[in-house]
């Protein structure tokens with residue numbers, strides 16, 4: 650029984666991951682350039698809610714599809730991989746177990762093709 654959402658500490662933990670992720674992006678010019686003019690408060694909320702949904706939590710994602718959200722960005726494979734590294738680091742900084750980080754990555758990996766080169 651327990652969902653991954655409960656195991657990893659619920660919404661406070663997912664917001665910690667999200668905030669760490671945003672800080673890491675702010676320090677990585679290669680990724681930050683994609684975020685010019687983006688409403689970060691909305692990105693934060695949608696990202697955390699998406700993590701909640703993907704881990705079986707009691708949330709309903711109301712943001713755009715991954716294909717729409719990442720359209721016209723032409724995200725390269727290298728930049729996608731770098732972003733995933735930042736997300737791993739964000740999870741580590743938030744104290745998530747490696748198994749929970751891997752679970753998250755596995756869930757998000759299925760969306761990869763929706764984001765690349767759109």
Ligand code: HEM
Nearest residue numbers: 683684687691692695696699712713718724728729732757
């Ligand atoms: C693990 C992979 C990723 C996930 C799960 C993810 C998830 C999300 C989510 C949930 C949103 C919010 C959509 C909305 O508010 O409607 C978003 C927006 C965004 N993502 Fe990603 N993303 C990923 C990878 C990337 C990568 C690799 C980049 C760039 C290198 C990127 C750049 C952006 C930008 C710039 C926005 C804001 C778009 C806007 O508001 O116009 N994302 N992403």
